[in-house]
Amino acid sequence: METYPSKTLDKLVEEQIGRWHSNRKRKYKKPIRPVITISRLSGCDAWNIAKQISADLEIDFFDQEIVDAIAKNADVNRRVVETVDEQDNSIVLDWLSTLTAERHFWPNEYLDQLTKVIGTIGAHGHTVILGRGASYILPKEICLRVLVVAPLELRIKNVREAYKVSEKVARQNVMGKESERVAFIRRYFHADMLDPVNYDLVFNMEMNEQDTVIEMVKVAYNTRKWYKYSID
Secondary structure, eight states: OOOOOHHHHHHHHHHHHHHHHHHTTOOOOSSOOOEEEEEEOTTSOHHHHHHHHHHHHTOEEEOHHHHHHHHHOHHHHHHHHTTSOHHHHHHHHHHHHHHHHHHTOOOOHHHHHHHHHHHHHHHHOSEEEESTTHHHHSOGGGEEEEEEEOOHHHHHHHHHHHHTOOHHHHHHHHHHHHHHHHHHHHHHHOSOTTOGGGOSEEEETTSOOHHHHHHHHHHHHHHSOOOOOOOO
16 A cells, blocks of 8 residues: 655645646547546555556556545635536536435435535546445446455455564554445445445455456456446
């Protein structure tokens, strides 16, 4: 998992806001601006998979820490939302109202900010979002929803080797994060994070190489028949 100093996070967010403001003058037509959402169990090295996919496709990349930083900062959140025009903003509001109606979820203040941020990212499109329930917030019509998993012992081994920690520490880390992620999705979206029906692609890293997974996601992204999302 990548970690960012606060200054680096602020810089990344400011640069992204600047790009979005400059792109507001562009008028998008069909096809829609698709998004890749990647959910994962801890220890699958999904961060590197997501980062490489975004680099190869030359699209934006948002991981959990960046999305959290935006959602928790009210001023940044406001400026992010302001980067969409009136038409896109109406789509974002429609997505969120649909989510509330379908999932029967009443978000707390943080989740309200989080859904607005992810909705804005989805409205701009052409991006990879890692974690934070993005595949449950954005409509499936605009998303390629990916889940990355692996057997528990393999994930513990990966964390132990990557961070040079004991088997006990690695196990606590992996199982703790898994419990948190599953609970987050269940609590706020009333869904089972590990149900394959909630995804378009599911990869078990026990028998798949990272490069293979990356190529398969790219093929799916480039060949899928994307439909324009309408609020009419």
